[in-house]
Amino acid sequence: MKVDLLPLSRVSAALAAREVSPEALLESSLERIRALDGKLHAFLRLTEGEARAAAKAASQRRERIGPLDGVPIALKDIFCMEGVETTAGSRILKGYLPPYDATVVRKLKQAGAVIVGKLNMDEFAMGSSTENSAFGPTRNPWDLERTPGGSSGGSAAAVAARMVPGTLGTDTGGSIRQPAALVGCAGMKPTYGRVSRFGVIAFASSLDQVGAFAQDVRGVALLLSAIAGHDPDDQTSSTRPVPDYAASLARGVRGLRIGVPAEYFGEGLQPEIDKAVRAGIEVLRSEGCEVKPISLPNSPHAIAAYYIVATAEASSNLARYDGVRYGHRARATQLLEMYERTRAEGFGAEVKRRIMLGTYALSAGYYDAYYLRAQKVRALIRRDFDTAFATVDAVVCPTSPTTAFRLGEKVDDPLAMYLNDIYTVPVNLAGLPGISVPCGFDNKRLPIGMQLIGKPFDEETLLRLAHAYEQRAGFAEQLPPLVEHAGR
Amino acid sequence: MPVADFEPVIGLEVHAQLLTRSKIFCGCSTSFGAPPNTQVCPVCLGLPGALPSLNRAAVEMAIKAGKAFGCRIAERSIWARKNYFYPDLPKGYQISQYELPICSGGAVPVPGLGTIGLTRIHLEEDAGKNIHAESGSQVDLNRSGVPLIEIVGEPQLRSAEEASEYLKALRLSLIYLGINDGNLEEGSFRCDANVSVRPRGTQKLGTRVELKNINSFRFVRQAIEYEIERQVKEIESGGKVLQQTRLFDNEKGVTRSMRSKEEANDYRYFPEPDLPPLLVSPEWAAKVQVPKLPHEVLDELTRSGVAQADARTIVADPRLVEVHRRVGGDPRRAALFVVGELARAVNEKEADLAALKFEPAQVAEVWKLQDAGTLSSTAAKEVLAELIRSGKPPARIVQEKGLAQVSDAGALEAVVDAVLARSVSEAEKYKAGKKNLLGFFVGQAMKELKGKGNPGALNELFKRKLGD
Structure with missing residues (x-):
């Protein structure tokens, strides 16, 4: 197999063994992107110049900085990168050049990673299909008529299509785990506060968290070790030390207790997913895990609470896009008219819908009934998980109720789209870490994802479980037809 | 009913910029007067992805104010977003405090009024400035993110005069605390007034009008007086006072409606998710030192013997308090110097309190020369004046x-003998009882000595020689 088709940790090993040079690796990555992206539209733009310089620097280093040195990485277009257009998938930021690097971008650069380009996403990370991008949807490498999920659809599709071995995304309600499930790769949303949000364009500040995609769990662990940690520029980031996640994978899973929540296997779940996830649980049991039934009774209220909290915060976070200082500005003669036209022209329909929902939820007279009550539900959901974690080390459930749906299938039905995040949203509300790993295919040969949810700051246990499962299952190694056809 | 039959009820909200070196949520400088948009960064420009990092120095200044005015300091307070659109507000929201402010309760001592209660003091960030020119409007964001405390007073003020006294006392207190420069013109100390009127003797509050854009003590009085009269007239003519925000026009001396209650912003306050709750441990609060407030310094000065009027003059300017302290010695004598020679020099622009040329401790050297008889009181005044002007050592001034x-x-005896030798007839008259001729003799001697003779010593000498 060509090195560039290998999962991230093996690409890293090949670089360490000097079986391939960072420059050659970058060129084959760019070559695959050129060959496939016309069909996929995972990328919004390439940073070829910067990438070639970084690859050259990597190949000239006598000693590798670390496991990401020379590894091609791409970024969801929500991460600010100095001098590189960053749009968050929105017309309102078209042409916007940030004057600074997001903390995670700086950390990746310092780790020697070769940043190849910026990836497509739902506008301001609002969506579950990447169809809300102002620049056109991304397609699923397993079926080009289907969505790769979202909002980090570009990040997921780029990894699944082996364009780059690793990508970064953000997850506010499932935006990493759901697309990872829909394209058949691993994707992790760490604990809220584990990774700095500085320089990450905000959607919902109390829910947004940066995470990583790779074909292999070890690759996700390597990326997470590089980007996690306290950042004085983000006061919601944790000061807890960052463990060596990849090193912890060797510890195995024997004796770990995993909980199976009844509420996550109910109505609306595609039967093949139910079956695949239950089979996955049996694999973990056979690896020595103790499996226990648990209950998370308040999870059914999560979507409602989420769409209050997330939209409320978004309505405020997106107020800065007013045409005064940067981004799109509409022609107008009066201030109010300028504001109205700028935002009418700059934002897409879903973003407008959420700004209006959030503005309404925070309005005088409605605050208590909506925002305050949603915060109470949020506390109850967190308490459910706390109770569960008194008896189990991790929770296992499906990532998404369905496999990849058709482009256009849900664009006119926002509620149906929102319900696709039914199993992922509670994790964000509770601020917990979650990971999705490939656990099989449905009868259309579309990937299925299994979700593992952990205690706060216990990413290690999740990575160990996901890694142990992946070693046995082997689904992550399967190539989508698009890549197979392009030739190995 | 005439105006006198109505009782005005006034509460002031003061925004005071804190004298921190850097802004409240980023490291940019807070200095005033830099070229537009040169003291900015992604955070205070509200660029996509930027997040606030709290400056603890601003918190300490808020604690200082809270302790000085006897407020409760919250161990846990929270930040809130106040949402509204305006070009000088880069994020589309201001980070402020709403439900749980850092300080609540407390009172400001106001000379002549006792104390005026405080509702709360909270921390927040300042906005930038819109600059309107012929060619269009521009925004300067140097001020964006400068730390502010908002000090909300209880509606206990009953006249424009009281409001003005309260404001003066509050301003001076903040200057004493070293947390605000009290500059109304540059806008580092700003005041909004809530004004209502009610028939005297009634308890129910009238409809409140908020006055904005009052940037001097004179305007505070003018705006409130105008507003009281306007509201009374409104009621008298059978109308109703409308709840609204009014702008003071300082050229015309009137207030005019800016927005009605219906047009008021719904600020959609909610807890700021980008900042954890602000925790102030009792240990941290205890460590914050509070300098003396003006009324405490006034008490100290009067107790040490300084005349009430002099003490008040000194206390009104903390720089004078500082000079008084550094002069040292007898507090009364030091006070007389401060309100006398120094005040005169300042008046005549021979001294600048912001940049004194002399070391106040040198004043004591002049006193020593005077007490030892080396300097006459007139000469001592002259030396002090020169000391203030030039800062030269007193001994050198005396010499020069x-x-x-x-x-x-x-030396004196030789002169006395010479005078008596040429004034034989006067000496006879003196001896015959014309004692007031002593002045003539001393005057003659002084002439000889070019005014530098010690008058006491000359007196004694003449008396002795003339047989007294």
Whole structure:
């Protein structure tokens, strides 16, 4: 197999063994992107110049900085990168050049990673299909008529299509785990506060968290070790030390207790997913895990609470896009008219819908009934998980109720789209870490994802479980037809 | 009912910029007057992805104010977003405090009024400035993110005069605390007034009008007086006072409606998710030192013997308090110097309190020369004036100006003898009882000594020689 088709940790090993040079690796990555992206539209733009310089620097280093040195990485277009257009998938930021690097971008650069380009996403990370991008949807490498999920659809599709071995995304309600499930790769949303949000364009500040995609769990662990940690520029980031996640994978899973929540296997779940996830649980049991039934009774209220909290915060976070200082500005003669036209022209329909929902939820007279009550539900959901974690080390459930749906299938039905995040949203509300790993295919040969949810700051246990499962299952190694056809 | 039959009820909200070196949520400088948009960064420009990082120095200044005014300091307070659109507000929201402010309760001592209660003091960030020019409007964001405390007073003020006194006392207190420069013109100390009227003797509050854009003590009085009269007239003519925000027009001296209650912003306050709750441990609060407030310094000065009027003059300017302290010695004598020679020099622009040329401790050297008889009181005044002007050592001034008195007995005796030798008839008259001729003799001697003779010593000598 060509090195560039290998999962991230093996690409890293090949670089360490000097079986391939960072420059050659970058060129084959760019070559695959050129060959496939016309069909996929995972990328919004390439940073070829910067990438070639970084690859050259990597190949000239006598000693590798670390496991990401020379590894091609791409970024969801929500991460600010100095001098590189960053749009968050929105017309309102078209042409916007940030004057600074997001903390995670700086950390990746310092780790020697070769940043190849910026990836497509739902506008301001609002969506579950990447169809809300102002620049056109991304397609699923397993079926080009289907969505790769979202909002980090570009990040997921780029990894699944082996364009780059690793990508970064953000997850506010499932935006990493759901697309990872829909394209058949691993994707992790760490604990809220584990990774700095500085320089990450905000959607919902109390829910947004940066995470990583790779074909292999070890690759996700390597990326997470590089980007996690306290950042004085983000006061919601944790000061807890960052463990060596990849090193912890060797510890195995024997004796770990995993909980199976009844509420996550109910109505609306595609039967093949139910079956695949239950089979996955049996694999973990056979690896020595103790499996226990648990209950998370308040999870059914999560979507409602989420769409209050997330939209409320978004309505405020997106107020800065007013045409005064940067981004799109509409022609107008009066201030109010300028504001109205700028935002009418700059934002897409879903973003407008959420700004209006959030503005309404925070309005005088409605605050208590909506925002305050949603915060109470949020506390109850967190308490459910706390109770569960008194008896189990991790929770296992499906990532998404369905496999990849058709482009256009849900664009006119926002509620149906929102319900696709039914199993992922509670994790964000509770601020917990979650990971999705490939656990099989449905009868259309579309990937299925299994979700593992952990205690706060216990990413290690999740990575160990996901890694142990992946070693046995082997689904992550399967190539989508698009890549197979392009030739190995 | 005439105006006198109505009772005004006034509460002031003061925004005071804190004297931190850097802004409240980023490291940019807070200094005033830099070229537009040169003291900015992604955070205070509200660029996509930027997040606030709290400056603890601003918190300490808020604690200082809270302790000075006897407020409760919250161990846990929270930040809130106040949402509204305006070009000088880069994020589309202001980070402020709403439900749980850092300080609540407390009171400000106001000379003549006792104390005026405080509702709360909270921390927040300042907005930038819109600059309107012929060619269009521009925004300067240097001020964006400068730390502010908002000090909300209870509606306990009953006249424009009281409001003005309260404001003066509050301003001076903040200057004493070293947390605000009290500059109304540059806008580092700003005031909004809530004004309502009610028939005297009734308890129910009238409809409140908020006055904005009052940027001097004179305007505070003018705006409130105008507003009281306007509201009374409104009621008198059978109308109703409308709840609204009014802008003071300082050229015309009137207030005019800016927005009605219906047009008021719904600020959609909610807890700021980008900042954890602000925790102030009792240990942290205890460590914050609070300097003396003006009324405490006034008490100290009067107790040490300084005249009430002099003490008040000194307390009104903390720089004078500082000079008084550094002069040292007898507090009364030091006070007389401060309100006398120094005040005169300042008045005549011979001294600048912001940049004194002399070391106040040198004043004591002049006193020593005076007490030892080396300087006459007139000469001492002259030396002090020169000291203030130039800062030269007093001994050098005395020498250069030749101000030392001749007290040497031998030198004086020679002059006295010479005077008596040429004034034989006057001496006879003196001896015959015309004692007021003593002044004539001393005057003659002084002439000879070019005014530098010690008058006391000359008196004694003449008396002795003339047989008294």
